[in-house]
Amino acid sequence: MKVLAFLAAAYVALLTPDVATAGMLAQAQQYNGLHEVKNNKRLRTALGINPARTPWCGHFMGLIARKAGRTPPQSFGIARSWLRFGAPVKLSYARPGDIIVVRTGRSYHVGIISALSKSTAKVIGGNQSGRVTVSQFTRGQVVAVRR
Template identity: 70%
Template sequence: MRVIALLAAAIFAFAAPEVASAGMLAQAKQYAGMHEVKNNGRLRKMLGINPARTPWCGHFMGLVARKSGRTPPKDFTFARSWLRFGSPVRVAYAKPGDVVVIRNGRGYHVGILSQLTKSAAKLIGGNQSGRVQESQFSRGRIVAIRR
């Protein structure tokens, strides 16, 4: 029965990427507020790493993708690897649930789009001020949007 459910989720994800992306947003919101220190034990179990010592936005996205029936990129642990996830989307066509990779200093950060305005992208993701939360980032920092 589990195999059938997994196959159905995979077919659904490929057949309707917009619906699958919305599923990722809903999945991510279930973890909102979890903190890398206060919820360390639970996050360690879910992510397979110590989030208090390891950058974990990519790990969190891998968890959310798998729980939503999607396949994360090969090396999902790095935010930059999400540049190869799904299909590219132009900023003008971005929708809540899309995966957004942004510039973060000299590196990258990845999260799920919850809202896009003329000047900012609101993302929910892991390792945002040490927790799973929605944070606002300048649109100018967007490197890629994937669905």
């Protein structure tokens, strides 16, 4: 009986991150195309802030994490706070659904990997050109990948 309990726990521990990250990607895709001005009322209600006045990539990720049954970092509205979310993953092992933190100049941005190539990461996130959309970042901009 103890062996079965151990195997069940191992199974859940190994599969839970995959299910959770896939769930986050699916949740984010449901908001794809929403614009911070054109869809302000819907985004304001969902995020709890006015996205036309506040940097909102971290707020969007907080919304998505909660909808996927995960607990966002305490300061989820700040993109850098996502450096402590979940478990670290080497970029070479990253996959769609993983959380990615990138550096853009002196600022940070957080989103969810939707696709990877040898040189770029396609990321779905909020506050990308004022909307929820997929944007492309170079692998050199990647600061962290979390699962």
